[in-house]
Amino acid sequence: MRRNGVFAKLFSLVFALFMLAPLVVVVGVSFTPEGFLEFPPSGISLRWFRAILDNPDFIDAAIVSLQLGVASATIATAICIPAALAIGGGRFPGRDALQALFLSPLTVPTVVLGIAFLRFLSTLGLNGTFWGLVFCHVVIIVPFVLRLVLASVVGLDPSIARAATSLGAPSLTVFRRITLPAIIPGVVGGWVLAFITSFDELTVTVFIVNPATTTLPVKLFSHITQTTDPLVASVSTVAILFTVALMLVVDRIYGLDRLLIGEGSH
Amino acid sequence: MAILELRDLTKRFGATTAVDHFTLSVEKGEFVSLLGPSGCGKTTTLQMIAGFETPSGGSILLNGRDLRSVPARQRGLGIVFQTYALFPHMTVEENVGFGLEMRKVPGDERRRRIAAALDLVHLSHLSGRYPRQMSGGQRQRVALARALVIEPELLLLDEPLSNLDAKLREEMQLELRRIQQEAGVTTLLVTHDQSEAMALSDRIAVMQGGRLIQEASPFEAYDRPTNAFVSTFLGKSNAIDAHLEETRDDGAVLRCGDIRLAGPPSPARPGPVLISLRPERIELCDAAAAHVSGRVGERIFLGDQWLFKVETSLGELLVVRPNSGRREPEPGETVHLSWRTEHLRILAAEPAA
Numbered sequence: 184m185r186r187n188g189v190f191a192k193l194f195s196l197v198f199a200l201f202m203l204a205p206l207v208v209v210v211g212v213s214f215t216p217e218g219f220l221e222f223p224p225s226g227i228s229l230r231w232f233r234a235i236l237d238n239p240d241f242i243d244a245a246i247v248s249l250q251l252g253v254a255s256a257t258i259a260t261a262i263c264i265p266a267a268l269a270i271g272g273g274r275f276p277g278r279d280a281l282q283a284l285f286l287s288p289l290t291v292p293t294v295v296l297g298i299a300f301l302r303f304l305s306t307l308g309l310n311g312t313f314w315g316l317v318f319c320h321v322v323i324i325v326p327f328v329l330r331l332v333l334a335s336v337v338g339l340d341p342s343i344a345r346a347a348t349s350l351g352a353p354s355l356t357v358f359r360r361i362t363l364p365a366i367i368p369g370v371v372g373g374w375v376l377a378f379i380t381s382f383d384e385l386t387v388t389v390f391i392v393n394p395a396t397t398t399l400p401v402k403l404f405s406h407i408t409q410t411t412d413p414l415v416a417s418v419s420t421v422a423i424l425f426t427v428a429l430m431l432v433v434d435r436i437y438g439l440d441r442l443l444i445g446e447g448s449h
Numbered sequence: 450m451a452i453l454e455l456r457d458l459t460k461r462f463g464a465t466t467a468v469d470h471f472t473l474s475v476e477k478g479e480f481v482s483l484l485g486p487s488g489c490g491k492t493t494t495l496q497m498i499a500g501f502e503t504p505s506g507g508s509i510l511l512n513g514r515d516l517r518s519v520p521a522r523q524r525g526l527g528i529v530f531q532t533y534a535l536f537p538h539m540t541v542e543e544n545v546g547f548g549l550e551m552r553k554v555p556g557d558e559r560r561r562r563i564a565a566a567l568d569l570v571h572l573s574h575l576s577g578r579y580p581r582q583m584s585g586g587q588r589q590r591v592a593l594a595r596a597l598v599i600e601p602e603l604l605l606l607d608e609p610l611s612n613l614d615a616k617l618r619e620e621m622q623l624e625l626r627r628i629q630q631e632a633g634v635t636t637l638l639v640t641h642d643q644s645e646a647m648a649l650s651d652r653i654a655v656m657q658g659g660r661l662i663q664e665a666s667p668f669e670a671y672d673r674p675t676n677a678f679v680s681t682f683l684g685k686s687n688a689i690d691a692h693l694e695e696t697r698d699d700g701a702v703l704r705c706g707d708i709r710l711a712g713p714p715s716p717a718r719p720g721p722v723l724i725s726l727r728p729e730r731i732e733l734c735d736a737a738a739a740h741v742s743g744r745v746g747e748r749i750f751l752g753d754q755w756l757f758k759v760e761t762s763l764g765e766l767l768v769v770r771p772n773s774g775r776r777e778p779e780p781g782e783t784v785h786l787s788w789r790t791e792h793l794r795i796l797a798a799e800p801a802a
């Protein structure tokens with residue numbers, strides 16, 4: 184057991200290094216005073232952070248990404264709460280089909296999804312619009328939200344809602360006062376995961392944006408195909424800081440490991 | 450007048466009939482137990498009374514009013530669930546106050562009633578705690594206080610003690626009885642634990658396969674079971690196959706193999722019957738006075754009593770004797786057994802299983 188423990192720790196350490204190394208490089212590069220990508224940086228300078236301010240394209244793209252993330256995560260969560268309550272609440276005809284439908288975007292290659300969305304949105308005349316993007320992102324992130332919300336619903340004792348009903352609560356009150364607070368860790372976890380997934384989604388989005396709705400990942404991608412200045416690194420560093428801050432806040436409130444491992448109830 | 454009346458209550462799930470023409474009435478202030486083995490339909494019956502399952506047939510009357518069209522939330526019943534079903538994100542006080550809040554009871558009165566309910570279950574000092582910070586027994590009491598604070602006409606308890614360990618269960622039995630009597634609330638308890646049903650109830654309704662088998666006071670159900678199932682489900686019992694030869698006003702004549710036994714007067718018709726004899730009613734005696742003799746096969750010490758398995762020509766008989774410090778027969782020893790005639794119960798023979 185003990186030897187196993189040491190081995191497991193070593194493995195985790197190597198794995199963590201492996202995961203973190205690219206981030207360290209990106210953050211390191213962003214502080215370079217030079218006009219090209221170098222690592223380790225030859226000095227410390229905020230030059231490329233100031234450069235962000237001179238590139239309103241990036242700021243616009245970041246705002247689109249934020250709005251897109253918030254809108255699609257919120258809509259996906261709103262769809263997944265009732266779906267998870269139904270799927271986790273018991274057997275009914277079509278239950279497995281419903282669950283399979285919600286999880287199906289995971290099984291389709293994203294490139295294929297991207298082409299499909301392009302055709303679909305063009306037909307509807309929504310291609311390149313913000314709400315067209317929102318629609319596609321909702322489809323992509325729904326499986327993630329559903330999995331997390333479902334994990335809390337399944338851990339929920341069905342007699343809790345019955346107890347509230349027997350005490351005289353109308354069904355909307357039961358949901359608002361009892362069920363929702365009991366599954367809120369899964370709901371918040373699902374929303375955050377959905378937001379992050381939407382925020383850095385590239386493969387599908389690249390097919391369906393237009394210049395007015397370019398998202399941050401698409402902007403970075405197209406910038407990198409044209410030049411190799413460290414601006415992409417400083418933008419990425421800001422995005423990383425933002426994500427870490429979001430995670431820290433959520434962790435403080437709900438405990439991240441509980442959210443992501445799916446231990447919904449107290 | 451009966452507070453609760455179940456008339457021919459029936460529930461079918463597809464091909465299975467979970468509750469089958471179940472009829473029972475509960476009087477005001479009474480403590481009635483539904484007792485039966487796992488899967489006999491107890492929970493289903495309770496859920497129908499609570500309004501969480503729709504009966505397939507029959508009716509439920511609360512104070513003479515048919516509950517068919519009354520939704521669960523308007524029935525005003527106090528329910529304690531097997532899992533307690535406390536609201537995990539609310540404190541004890543908020544849990545207990547929830548029903549009052551739903552009834553729009555004003556703040557002052559609400560606080561007073563919460564305090565009284567917590568006092569009743571001896572939990573006043575823990576009102577600020579969350580359920581996860583409490584022991585099983587304490588959660589149990591919170592659930593009870595939450596159900597009682599709305600002053601329900603009827604309290605429904607679904608196996609409320611089954612999640613507690615044996616020692617705590619016994620304590621809570623006494624506690625539950627005290628609380629029920631202090632609150633004076635009519636109570637229907639569901640349990641598969643015969644000792645719990647006997648300790649708590651004024652009346653026991655024994656259920657088997659969705660049907661009512663016997664309805665009696667605990668003493669009567671134990672001492673005068675009306676069928677073989679009840680005799681073995683409530684406490685231990687020796688069931689002996691016999692043939693009823695003759696019944697007279699002053700007694701019956703029974704034959705088991707080549708042994709003739711005298712039995713109490715019985716309305717049963719001559720033919721195959723089942724004799725039920727409680728192990729604690731069998732005494733050790735001299736060879737001359739014995740109804741039957743046998744060899745002690747096994748001897749089990751239970752602390753306050755001894756349990757013997759005696760091989761006799763009537764089959765293996767269980768004999769229970771209080772541990773009063775005297776010498777008890779050893780395995781292998783020959784013993785002579787006797788009993789008073791009136792302690793034999795003559796029951797209809799079980800249909801061949």
Ligand SMILES: Nc1ncnc2c1ncn2[C@@H]1O[C@H](COP(=O)(O)OP(=O)(O)OP(=O)(O)O)[C@@H](O)[C@H]1O
Nearest residue numbers: 462465466467486487488489490491492493494641
């Ligand atoms: N929702 C359901 N669908 C189908 N069958 C059910 C359903 N609920 C209960 N049953 C069946 O009805 C019968 C009675 O179940 P019930 O839960 O009332 O038993 P119980 O007496 O409470 O048993 P236990 O002591 O194990 O709790 C069982 O055979 C069970 O399988």
Ligand SMILES: [Mg+2]
Nearest residue numbers: 491492493608
């Ligand atoms: Mg049950």
